Amino acid sequence: xxxxxxxxxxxxxxxVLTVGVMAGEKAADKAAKPSGVKEQTVKVKATVxxxxxxxxxxxxxxxxxxxxxxxxGDQAKNLPQVKVGDLVNIQYYEAIAxxxxxxxxxxxxxxxxxxxxxxxxxxxxxxVAGQVTITATVEAxxxxxxxxxxKGEGGKTVELKVKDPKNLKNVKVGDxxxxxxxxxxxxxxxxxxxx
Numbered sequence: 420x421x422x423x424x425x426x427x428x429x430x431x432x433x434x435v436l437t438v439g440v441m442a443g444e445k446a447a448d449k450a451a452k453p454s455g456v457k458e459q460t461v462k463v464k465a466t467v468x469x470x471x472x473x474x475x476x477x478x479x480x481x482x483x484x485x486x487x488x489x490x491x492g493d494q495a496k497n498l499p500q501v502k503v504g505d506l507v508n509i510q511y512y513e514a515i516a517x518x519x520x521x522x523x524x525x526x527x528x529x530x531x532x533x534x535x536x537x538x539x540x541x542x543x544x545x546x547v548a549g550q551v552t553i554t555a556t557v558e559a560x561x562x563x564x565x566x567x568x569x570k571g572e573g574g575k576t577v578e579l580k581v582k583d584p585k586n587l588k589n590v591k592v593g594d595x596x597x598x599x600x601x602x603x604x605x606x607x608x609x610x611x612x613x614x
Contacts, residue, residue, distance in 0.1 A: 451589065452520060453590065456515070460512045461512075463508075465480060465481050465482070466507075467506075467608075470498075470502075475498060476491070477507075496536070497543040500543060500608070502611065504611030505542070506608070506609045508609065509605070509606050510603075510605045511602070511603070515598065515599070515601075516599045518597050519557075519594050519595070522594060525554040525596070527554070529552050530550070530551045532548065532549040533547075533548050534546070542610070543607075545605070546604070548604075549603075550599060552597060556596075557594045557596065558570045560587060562587060565587065566580055566581065567579050567590070
């Protein structure tokens, strides 16, 4: 799974370079290495249409009228508290950040995660979050073609086209690119509104 994440993050880095999301580059510091972040949050509110407690399946109706089933895992201890008509609030957040650093300045690969759930007897609620940081090394640069080759910790390389040539400014072979991928999912249930 780690190798797949590394490849995914390297590809996402290419997308970040392509769209030119650059943060942290200081105009006064012309030698600053590029860095950037791209993030998004999606919020959805759905209504509980049906519940099968034995099979642990909740049928939800989304904001556009789409109906879908959601299999609820055993870790959701408060499923019996959910009633037809309740509102389920879902928020999903994801971000990818990158920072180009001098050789040897990037940190090691690391992963962290956290889970929090509602107390027994309360309406179900919870948050799951995770963060992975990896490092790739700049193996080759072709400024004329706006191409960069990155090598991951597993030794695999990927060649990426950079849309904006400014994003290659101050990047040298041997530099390290530190990627941090963050995602979080929050879910809460609120009682049906009385009519």
